[in-house]
Amino acid sequence: MALEGLTDQEAALADRALARLIASQDKYRLYRDYYGGDHRLAFATDKYRSTFGQLFAAFADNLCPAVVDAVADKLQVTDWGIQASEGQSDDALDEQAEAVWARNRMDLRAGEVHQEALREGDAYVLVWQGADGKAALWPQRADQVMVEYDPEDPGKVALAVKVWRVDTKADGTGGRYRVNVYTPQAVLKYVSRPNLDTLDLKSTSLQPYPVKGEAWPLAHNLERVPMVPFPNNAAVGQYGTSELRDVVPLQDALNKSVADMMVAMEYVALPQRWATGIEVPLDENGEPTKDWKPDVSRLWSTPATDARFGEFGQADLSQFLRVQDGFRSEVARVSATPFHYLMLTTGDFPSGEAMKTAEQRFVSKVRDRMRAFGAAWSEVMALALSIEGTKALLQPDWPDPAPKSEKDHLEGLKVKSDLGVPQEVLWSEMGYTQDEVEAMSVQASERRVTLADSMAQALNAGM
Numbered sequence: 001m002a003l004e005g006l007t008d009q010e011a012a013l014a015d016r017a018l019a020r021l022i023a024s025q026d027k028y029r030l031y032r033d034y035y036g037g038d039h040r041l042a043f044a045t046d047k048y049r050s051t052f053g054q055l056f057a058a059f060a061d062n063l064c065p066a067v068v069d070a071v072a073d074k075l076q077v078t079d080w081g082i083q084a085s086e087g088q089s090d091d092a093l094d095e096q097a098e099a100v101w102a103r104n105r106m107d108l109r110a111g112e113v114h115q116e117a118l119r120e121g122d123a124y125v126l127v128w129q130g131a132d133g134k135a136a137l138w139p140q141r142a143d144q145v146m147v148e149y150d151p152e153d154p155g156k157v158a159l160a161v162k163v164w165r166v167d168t169k170a171d172g173t174g175g176r177y178r179v180n181v182y183t184p185q186a187v188l189k190y191v192s193r194p195n196l197d198t199l200d201l202k203s204t205s206l207q208p209y210p211v212k213g214e215a216w217p218l219a220h221n222l223e224r225v226p227m228v229p230f231p232n233n234a235a236v237g238q239y240g241t242s243e244l245r246d247v248v249p250l251q252d253a254l255n256k257s258v259a260d261m262m263v264a265m266e267y268v269a270l271p272q273r274w275a276t277g278i279e280v281p282l283d284e285n286g287e288p289t290k291d292w293k294p295d296v297s298r299l300w301s302t303p304a305t306d307a308r309f310g311e312f313g314q315a316d317l318s319q320f321l322r323v324q325d326g327f328r329s330e331v332a333r334v335s336a337t338p339f340h341y342l343m344l345t346t347g348d349f350p351s352g353e354a355m356k357t358a359e360q361r362f363v364s365k366v367r368d369r370m371r372a373f374g375a376a377w378s379e380v381m382a383l384a385l386s387i388e389g390t391k392a393l394l395q396p397d398w399p400d401p402a403p404k405s406e407k408d409h410l411e412g413l414k415v416k417s418d419l420g421v422p423q424e425v426l427w428s429e430m431g432y433t434q435d436e437v438e439a440m441s442v443q444a445s446e447r448r449v450t451l452a453d454s455m456a457q458a459l460n461a462g463m
Contacts, residue, residue: 003181004208005188005217013148013159014181018201021146021163028120028143031242035119037062039255061258063251063328063342067335068118068243074366075114075373077106077396080381085392093385093392100384104137113139113230114373121240123230124160125376126182127222127383135384140227147229154237159183160227168194179206182225186217226383230376232369246334254327261320275300277307336361355403366401374398 003011033039039060080097082090101107117123120142130136140162150158160182165175177192177199190206192199210216220226231240244251281289300309325343332339338359374396381394413426423444427437 003188003190003206006181006183010159010181010183014161015201017146017148017159017161018163018179018199021143021161022199022201024146025143027242030248031120031244032143034062034064034244034248034251035068037064040252041255041259060251060255061324063254063331064244064247066341067247067331067337068115070337070341070362071118071243071366071369072111072115074399074401075111075369076399077101077110077377078399079397081395081397083378083393083395085390088390088392093390093394096385096388096390097381097392097394100135100137100381100388103134106137109137109139110377114369116142117230117232117240117373118243118369121232121234121242121245123232125228125230125380126162127226127228127380127387129220129387135387137380137384145227147225147227149237157225157227157229160225162227163199165196177204177206178209182227184222184224186219187226188217222383222386224383228376228380228383230373232372234372243335247331250327250331250334254324254331257320257323257327261317261324264315264317264320267315272312273300273309274311275307275309278302278304336365338362359403363401363403370398370401 003014006014037060039062041060080094080101082093085093088096113123113125116139122142122145124140124142124145124147126138126140128136128138144164145160145162147157147160150156162180162182163177165177167175175196176194177196179190179192181188181190189209189211191209192204192206196204208216211218229240231238232243234240283289328342329339331337332342340358377396378394382392385392385394413429416429417423417426424437424441427440428434432440
């Protein structure tokens with residue numbers, strides 16, 4: 001596919017990125033569907049289908065959200081630490097970073113980026129200049145964006161492409177594909193011919209798409225590609241891996257076990273009875289007459305002296321439950337998700353040191369994701385501040401992912417207090433906001449002044 005305006009090297013990278021993106025669509029769709037509970041029921045038996053038909057076509061005991069959300073819930077950017085800056089005080093830089101974050105609603109949307117990266121394996125954030133001249137951060141879907149890394153510098157993005165389909169008629173027909181190519185110097189926008197259902201790299205031609213009021217290509221001075229990747233569990237310069245990659249086969253097996261149990265429940269909900277030594281009268285259709293059809297409100301009787309009646313034993317459904325618990329244990333093992341996140345724990349819930357031990361591997365995984373995503377957020381903020389005329393390197397702060405009981409937390413704060421840590425710091429670690437800490441600090445100062453005055457009055461009265 002020839003793309004006008006690109007050098008030969010850039011065109012080769014763009015073609016490779018487009019091919020890689022199209023080839024990844026099924027993978028991304030699979031993980032998104034499994035997270036949403038739309039499972040294949042790959043092992044459903046003919047007996048299950050004939051018994052339930054389409055009644056439970058989308059049924060699944062879905063563990064995928066727990067695996068993804070367990071990590072995503074821990075990844076919350078709480079503040080920004082300044083690693084390097086030029087020409088601005090730390091307070092001014094911190095205020096500017098908070099303004100960028102708040103203006104783009106990243107308290108909410110950062111979680112969407114983390115969830116996308118954990119679920120699909122990749123996520124992206126586009127950093128650009130908004131209409132107001134300020135930095136704009138736009139999270140992107142994994143199935144619409146692909147980057148190519150610089151072969152000589154694996155950690156550096158050499159080029160990025162974004163592909164999406166736009167319907168040009170109200171009835172959803174007449175679709176065109178839009179393709180944006182991002183280079184370290186410019187953004188080149190293209191559009192396909194109309195009435196395309198799929199983008200064929202061999203036969204589809206893309207034409208420049210100049211937007212009204214914009215130059216084509218749209219040059220920028222960021223000196224790097226403004227699309228920042230968030231690969232999950234990946235080496236430098238590699239693409240991410242979904243947290244669900246090893247979970248999906250186990251999820252299929254778990255669904256199979258649940259389906260088998262439902263079939264067994266259907267056939268043993270009522271005891272299966274048998275009779276010998278009798279002749280059952282049949283109707284004109286060859287079916288047993290009404291008196292000989294099993295039902296909870298019917299009693300079978302016969303004048304035959306050698307007749308015998310009985311019933312088959314019920315199936316032990318607890319075996320299915322043990323198999324299902326085994327699959328849940330495997331999901332916990334391959335995903336490093338604590339077992340008590342995936343099922344209702346009977347008996348005493350783990351707490352204190354037991355909780356720390358149970359979640360040690362999970363906490364290590366969360367800290368690894370914090371380091372990787374933290375590096376990506378640092379690049380995002382460096383680009384955003386550069387757009388606003390500031391050169392700085394920031395590092396996000398994350399909450400401690402290790403489980404901690406309230407008692408252990410308070411005991412730790414008491415030890416810090418005994419060591420002389422200022423009261424304001426301890427209040428902050430207890431979860432109070434900065435405004436609350438300042439208010440409590442003022443109140444404490446007023447109480448000290450009042451106490452000092454009272455003591456002075458008492459001493460004077462004693463003299």
